[in-house]
Every structure is written in C-alpha cells, then in structure tokens.
Amino acid sequence: VFAHNGSSCLSRKATDFSPAYTSTRPLKSREPCDPNSTMSSAARNKSLQHRLRERLNRLRGKSRDPPRDAETHSTASSLAEPSTFAANLDSSSKHATSSVSSISLNQTRDASEEPTTTRNDATQSRVDKGAVLPVAYASGLEKDSSIDDSTLGLGIEVAIVSSDLWSAAYREAVDSLGKDINAAILKGDNVAELFKQLEKIDKEATQESAFLRGVRYLHSLQVPLERFKLALDLATPLTNIEPTSATVFGVVKSVTAIAISFSTADLEFAKRIGEMLEQLSYIDDCDTLGQKTNKIDIHKALVLVYQKLLEFFNAAFEILSRKGAKLVMKMVLENDRLPKIVEDFLKHADDLRKLVQKATWEIVEDIKAMLYDHEIARWLGIGKMSRQSQHHAYLQQIRVDKACEFLLVNAKFINWHQATDSQQLVVLGDMGCGKTVAMAFLIDELRRRNEHQLPQPRICYHYCRNDETGQAVYIFSSLILSLLEQFSGLKRAFFEWYKQVTASGIDPAASFKKLEEWLQKTLGELDRPLFLVIDGLDECDRASRSSLLKSLKNLSQNTSRLKILLSSRPQEEILEQLTGMAKIDLDSDAKRDRLIVEKTVERQLSYLSEDVKPLVTETLSRSAQGSAIWTKMTVDLIEKRGIRALAPMRAFLKEIPQPRQLSELYVNLLSRYTSDDPENQRLATTALEILATTRRPLSILELAWAVAMGVAQEGVLTLDALAKLVDHQRVMSLIQPFVAHVDFNDLRKRQVRLVHQSVQEFIVREWASNRPAQESSAISTLATDHTPVQRRAVNLEAGILDVCIRYLLLDDIGYIDLFSEEHLAIEELPQGLDLFDNDVPNDYDPYCTWEAWEENMIRYDPIERGFGELFVYASCHWIDHFGAISVEPLLPGLGNIGSLCQAGSTRLHNWIKQNCRPDCTIKPRFIFDSTLYDPLSVASLYGSETMLRIMLESSDFDSDKFLPNPAIGAADQILQWGDLPRLKLLMGSKIGHQIRNLDFFRLVMNQWSNSLSDKYRQGWDVVFDLIDDVLDMMVRQRWGNELVCRAASTGCVPIIRRLMDRAQHNAELRAELLDGSRPEHRLIGEAIFGNHVDVVEYLLEQQGIEAHLQHRNSRSENVLHLASRLCNPAMFQHLVPRFKDGVHQTDDQNDTVLMRIVMSPSGSRNRLESARILLSEGGVNEDGRFKDELQETLWVAERLGDLDMCGLLIRIGKMNPPSARTRDDDQMVSKDQTSENEQNTLAILKLLRTHADTGSTPAE
Known part of the structure; x- marks a missing residue:
C-alpha cells in the first residue's frame, strides 16, 4: 500500500479518507515524477499512511457510536471500490502475509479505547525512567506547502509521556555504543557553539550559511525535502535550533541539520544524504499507524538506526570540534568515514522500513477485517452472535450435565455422530422438559470431541425463541455470522457477493432465498465437517419452519459432511416435516x-x-x-x-403455589398458538378445560369429538351432524404446548393428557380470576363457602358433564343396540382362554392391571356399531362428573337425567353395558344390571346429595321413566354400593313410605351382615337410627317381633340394642318384640341358630327373656339342643348357667343335649369343651335314669371310637366302666365289636380297664 522503490510513482487512484467519512471519491492523479529525480515514492506513501492512520482513528471513534446508514455506506463503498487498499499495494513489495483473524466491533471498540501508555515489557524495562522523552507527532505533511511559507510537513506537537518505544530504542543504542561516543554529545555541551561554527562555514565567501546552501543544493538535485518528515524547520536559522542532544529528538534534529549542512561536500554524498533524510521518516512510523504493537523486530532495527545516527553525530561532532572550519567540507569525506556511516544507516533504515511496512500491512488487513465485520454485522444484525452466546452461557450456568449424559449413549445419537455422510437427528420433548438445556449440553460435548479431530469440525448453532429469533431469515443470518466468524477467509467473498446482489436491487439480508443460495454454495465447497444445531423449531412460525426445514434438507443432500441436529416439541405438523429423520424422545424420568x-x-x-x-x-x-x-x-x-x-x-x-412466571408463560403460549383469534381461543380453552377434568387420558379423536360437542349449537342432534364439526388436527395444533407427547399415527390411543400438573393448576386456578367473562353466570350464585378455585373446578366439571350428557342423548344412541345378537352369543363364551387347552390355568392375579387381565379377551367396537368416538368415555365417566357437582345452578336438568336413565330404555341399557366394559371387552369387568336402575337409583348412587334432594322433591315417580317401586330399588342400590346416609333422604321424601316396612330393614340387615367390610362402612348409625321412624308402624302392623328375630338371626346387634332400648319406655313395643307366639326358634333361638354369641349374651341380660330361653320348638329342641349343632363353647358358656334344666331334656328323638354333642359333626375340640361345660356347669343327676343316659352316651362315644370323649365322660360323668362292659365270666369286653373307629378300640378298652381297677375318678 505504502512504499515504492526508487523513483516509481503513484499512478493509481487512492481512496480519499475524508474526515467526514460520508462519501467516497478518487484522488486526483499525481503528476509523473521526473525520471532523473533521486527521490523515492516513500514520501507519497507516507502521506497515504498518514491518511490511513486518520481513517483508523475515525473508525475507532465510530466504533464507540453506532454509525449512521450514510456513514457506513461510505465504508462499504470504499471496500467495494476496485482502487482500494489492495490496488495501491506495490506489486514488487515482498513481505510475509500475516495470519490475521477478524475481530468484532466490540473488540475494535475495546482496542481503540486502550490507553497509549507503554506496557512494561522486557524491552521497555530497560528505558531510564528519568530520561527526557521525545516528541510525539500527531499530524502529517500538508500538500503543496513551500519552504518559505510554512513548516515542512508535520506541525509538530510536543507531549511528555512516561515512556515510549523511541526512547527505549535510543537508550539501548546509547548503552550499546558505550565509550565509543563522546560524552559531550550526550550531555549537550558546546553543541550550540558547534552549530554556530557550522553556520559560519564558507559564509564569508558565499554570503550564505552552510545549512541554507545544503538545502538549496539538495533542491537542485530534486531532493523533495518539503515532502519529508524532517525534525526541524528549514526556514529557521541554524543558530536558533537549540538542539538538545540528550534526547532522541535532539539527536535526530542535530543529525538532520548537520547532514543538510554537509551535503554540499560531494554530489554522491549529497544523494546519499537525501536518501538518509527520507529514511528518517520511518523512525516516526515505528508505532505502525498508532498501534501499540511492541514488536521486537522493529525495536531491534530501530536500535541499529539510532546507533548509526549517534555514530554520524559523533563523527560530525569530532569534525566540527577541530580547528579550521574552512577545512570541514574536506574533512567530511576524509577516510570515507561519514559516507560509510551513511551507507550503514541506509541499510538499517531500509530494514526498519520493511518491518514497518510489514506491520502496517498487518494493521491494514485488520482494518479491512474490521470493516468487513462492521458491514457484515450491520447487514446481518450486529447483536445476533452476542445474543446467542449470552443465551448459551446462561444455559451452561443452569445445566445439569449428569441429567443430559443419557443422550450420549443413545444408539440414535451414536449412529448420527459416527456417520461419515450427512445425517439429521431430532430431539423431541414436551414443553419445559429441558430440550434447550440438553441441546446446549450436546453443543459443548460436540465441541469437546471436535478438539481432538483432524480436520477439526466446526459448529454453528442457533436458539429459536418466541420472537424474531424464530424467523427463517434471522436463523440463517445467525448461522452465516457464526460460519464467517469461524471461517474468516469467507468474509471477503461474502462481502463481494452481498454488494453484487445489492446492486441488483435486492437486499440479501432480508431475503431467505438469497441467504440460502450463498449458504448452500459455500457449504458445498467446504471440505471441513460441519455441525448445524438449531433448537426450538416449534418456536418458528409455520412459513419460517417450512422454509427452514426444506432448506436444511437441500443442504444435507448437497453437502457431504454436514450433520444437522434439531429440537422441537412433537407437534403433528412438525413431525410430518421431519419424516425420515432419526428421533430421540425426552421422556419423563424420575432419576x-x-x-x-x-x-x-x-x-x-x-x-x-x-x-x-x-x-x-x-x-x-x-x-x-x-x-x-x-x-x-x-x-x-x-x-x-x-x-x-x-x-x-x-x-x-x-400446597405449592403456581410460580407467576410459569403462569405468564402459559398465557403467552395460549395467546400465540391461538393467534388471539376468538374462535381459536374458544376451541383451545374448551379442549384444555376438558383435559383438566377428564378421569383418564383421552384419545385424539375423543378429545376432538368432545370439543366439537362442547362448542356445538343446540341443533346438533345426531352423530352425523356432530361428526361434521370435528377437526382433530386443528384442536391438537391449538393446544400442543400444553399436552404431553402423543403418537399421531394412532388417533384412538388413549394418550392425550396435560403435560404437567402445573398446567391443570393454571387452568383451574389462574383462569378462575383471569377469565371472568367466560365463567357461567351461575357461578355468582354459588355458596359462600366455595373459594374461587373450588367454584372454578365445579364449573369445569359441569362443562364436561354437559358434554357427556348431550352426547349420550344424541338420537342414534337411543335406538341402536350396542350389542348385536352375535355379541350376545359371544358373551356367553369363556373369555381369554384357549378352549382346547386344559393346561392353562385361569388364576386370578390380584396384582395385575385390568388391561393385562383383559389382554386376550374378545372385544367389540362401539364405533363400528355407530356410536361415535366419545361414547366409551361418556358412558363410563359421566357419572363421575355427575357426582362432582353439588351446586344447584350447575346441576343437569331433571329432564336430561330422566331421558338418559329412563327405566328399561335402550339408551340406559347401552351406556350401562358400556360402563361395565371400559375397554370394550365382551365380558364385563363388573356386574351392572341395567334392569335394576332408573333415574332415582342412578342419582342415589352417583349424583350429589343436592341432586338427589331435588329429584326427590320435583320428580314425577309415577311416570314411565321410573321403576314401579323406585324408592325400594334406590334403597337396595344405596345399601350395596352407595352412600348410606342418603337412605335418610329417601325415607324422608314423598316416596319414603315405600321403605318404611320390614322388607327395607331386611335389606339393611342382610347387607350389614354380608361381609366384615360391609360392617365397617361409614354411615350405618344413620341407617340404624331410621328404626325410630317406624316404631309405631311396626307395633300397629305387628312385625316388630319378626324384625327383632331377623336381627337376632343376622347378628345385627345395633338394631336389637336400639329396639330394646326404645322398648324400655314403650310397653306396647316391648310386648311386640318379646311376643312368644312364634312356633319356631323365637328370639334366642334365632341368635343361636345364627351362632351370634354377642346377641345371645345381650338378650340374656334383658328382662322377660325367660320365655324365649325356655322355648322348645316343634321338634322339642330347646336352646341347648340348638347350640349343640355347632358346639360353640362360648354359646354353652352363656346358656348352661341360665338354663340348667334344659341340660337333661330330650328332643323328639329322645336325645339329650350331651348325646347331641357326642354325635355332632363339629370339631373334636369344640365338642369336648362343650361337653365339659355341660357336665361341669349343668350338674350330674344321681338318679338311675341319668346314669343310664350317661352309660348310653359312653357306649356311643366308644362306638364312634372317640377316645377323648370316653375319657371325659368317665372322669367328669363319674361313669362305672364295669357296669358298662362285662361278660359272663366277669371279664371286660367291648359291648359293640363293630366300632366305627377300630384303631382306638384297644386304647378305649385299656382306658376302661384302668378305671375299673382304680374306680371312677372324680372330675378334674
């Protein structure tokens, strides 16, 4: 750019770096130089250097303030102009090309604002801090100035600084010369006097000083002194120069004056002096356009130049110090000392010139790179790279690497990374699952792996967000900026391409197509592997996403070593566009x-x-x-x-509250995905409200049909009419961020659910206060004890209940049978078994799920039967939503419930059949007999108390919608499955008379005694207290005794206690309860027959119970006979002490109680204990008849082979064994040789013989 050899001229145009920096114009061509001129072109180049320095300074200044369009356009034009920097370079100049990396405008700004003080490097540390420091030059040579009119060149200004590169080199030069330099020079002694002597040389003969003669002589040789950076004013008398030789400036100034003065000594010497004066200007350029480079090579070269200047000054000083000033000019050439010093100086100065030019070239390249960066950043967006980097740094800060490492061992990631050709990989995940953080982890992991590869792959990444960063042009601009940052050699090509496209009237930065063309062409020529990582495809608008994915597909097909990594939410539309790409799903994982x-x-x-x-x-x-x-x-x-x-x-x-930022995020997402369109918002909010209250995940089609039903007008009465309103793709696209990942290939899979519990809380909690206009008008009438959240939850339940009921009331469902005759026939067959394989057990596994249990069962499809997509959910779960509503204004109408649950209707049969078959298996999961139900029984079981009360008050139970006796039917269902306290509502209603009878209480007691778990159900006390409502009735209708006997037989102590307690103050009731006219077991007998010891114990405590205790039935059985059936020792423990007379009574078979015990099929232990209690507590009758009975009992026990019972009878019954077992020879033998237990016969004989020898033993 700057220096040309010899007398070559600048013939090309150069860019005018005007201070305004607002326009571009070529410089006027310079006049050709005289071929005989000894002046080199360095002076002209120095002027260009000076202008470049000013340009750099202005660029620094503008980096502090954003450039206006007009100003930056000038820069662009300058770089695009063919006659710019490169065109002014000397083609013969040989220098090493530096490897200069481009720098950002921020870096430029930082560099421009660095302080100019010299760093304490190794070189500068040698500078004497106490030395007087040199002049700093700030302005250049003005054109067309003359010797007479102005100073030649520089307008020198003096600034004292702490240290600089000139002083450091000067001090080193002085130190290197040591004693070879006259100390008087360094001290400045007598230098002014010598200048006076120099002024007088030949002045008497020529009437002109030697200095002025030298100036004139050099001009005559066409040495352009006015173009040189001289250290003195040529118009100033030599005696007024006042040199200070102790400083760099003083030496240079002195040498300049002496050299000009000595130039008249010889022609050749004068030419060399001219060259020497020209080369002095490179001393000023050692700071390379003002840059603080601290280059060691320049420092060393400058030291050598200073050494020669000092040698020249020292030699001249010695010459001038001699006497005889007239001989000075002859002494200049004496021994060729000064010419040799000048030659050496020229050699070292030329070396310095080349080093300065090289450093200047590097700076100019940096300037060009800065200008490229400046323009490219302005075109593509100055903040894109920093914004992406900042976001990446934030993700690094919050990232948990261990939670992302599972991606590295995923087979799809491994295959993608190790592939040698172009590959694409997509990471899919729901909202908030950590996709972006995972992508940041993969970016850093790829960087880490790339460090150890040759060639080293490059990574360009971009994070899309819900703003302009999700637009296709922005994304490609960001990727191109990243690419240019990593491949700085592409900047010039991009710059030229951009200017070329702009010239055609197109703004490339605003054209995705043009950016795509450049990127595709560039990547196609790129040999190095490249990773393109784009996060958040779902954040892009549809047009941008489509363009981006199409372009990436083309790039992948045309670039051999391109790896593309994308991430997105799993939206249906996006998944369709990503067909063929490998995918990794970020599923929820507790670890x-x-x-x-x-x-x-x-x-x-x-x-x-x-x-x-x-x-x-x-x-x-x-x-x-x-x-x-x-x-x-x-x-x-x-x-x-x-x-x-x-x-x-x-x-x-x-109760973790919803974070405010999360709620704001959900609001913004809903607004964005619905485009703030009212109709879209209506569909989306309906869908989300349904999902917030469903009892299970819905299928895509179930949700779409539910939404269509929710927004349908009243005129939609058939499934065909409703089907025309269904648009599942639209619904799913509107709510996609809020639902978990779904498989769009299976529209009937039950998979649609909210992505997180916080979304449900947002729908219930936030919308309760943020959407007042959409709340039902009935909400304002809710009870005051309901919070806004509770009111909102109830309102949502009412909404989905309305959808279900309206769906089930569609005409088709009322006249089509769910099961065909074929289905009914299949229902009778075994399910889930191989009918021909007897080796497969059908064992029930209590730990398996219903889905697993029903896996191989035969199924049916309600949709094929014409019931639509929502029938299964509506049939199975409408009753769940029905029971969740207790606020009267939100309850469904009685007419709708009546139509839906009309007794014996096809509609009722259909939804009940489906209700007990949630997964559409032919075999029902549980029994649900539709013939037992009507609106009242359904409301009693599944509705709220408020609903039941309203139905009991307002319904016409004589209509055909109800069963003939709706109250007893409803009571039966409540007793089996429902909320027991509701029976009180039922009994107190206008149809309560239907259950104020013995049949109702039979149902109560049967259900209570059905199982142990039934006894522990909540609400039995309320049911038993209903006995108070029928006390008078049971006395009048004479069914009180039957009731208490039934209670005794079932062991229902709560009813017996209530009846007996009330009877203490009611004689009529007492007489009715203890009525002894029943021919059978009566009260105690019923309890014994049911083996209810606690009932017997309680009854024995009651007054007037003796008649029941002593009662004998038609078979002459007393209570002890009845107790012998089960031989419960506890029962005998209570009965025998109270009824000893009954111990010896016989039944119609002439069997005593003891005989019944011996022959009882009960367990041996119970029989022995019962017999022991009977013999011990009942007393032994000493008359002969009782002894005969005992001997007969012993004989029966022996016949039965019951050794233990024989021993008990002998010991406690005081039997005389010889009287029972004797022969004619008085030997004991078995009375009956046909014992049923022959193996115990010998043991029994041994027992009898033992007791015969010792006599009967008393009871133990």
Missing part, C-alpha cells in the same frame, strides 16, 4: 428429575439447613414429572420468598 432438583436446589438454596434441604429435594423430585422448567421456577419462588424454617417450608411444599 433425571432428581438430578435436576438436587443441582438446582444446591445452586440456589445452598443456605438451607440440613433438615430442610432434603425435604425440598424429595418433594420437588416427586412433583417434577419431567418438567425442568417447573422445577426451576419453583426453586426461584422459594428463593424469592426466603423460606428457611422447617414448618413454613413444609406448609409451602404441601
């Missing part, structure tokens, strides 16, 4: 959730105590459910509130 929670808590809540921190970690880990964003925002909320103590923290975690 990963815990890692994220632990790291987040440790980073933000490290101040928590050791007992509080584990509580937070454990609770948030359980609730995270794969939502990293919920975890982060909840921890932020804890940090913001500053909760520290255990109890407040536990209270906070029990």
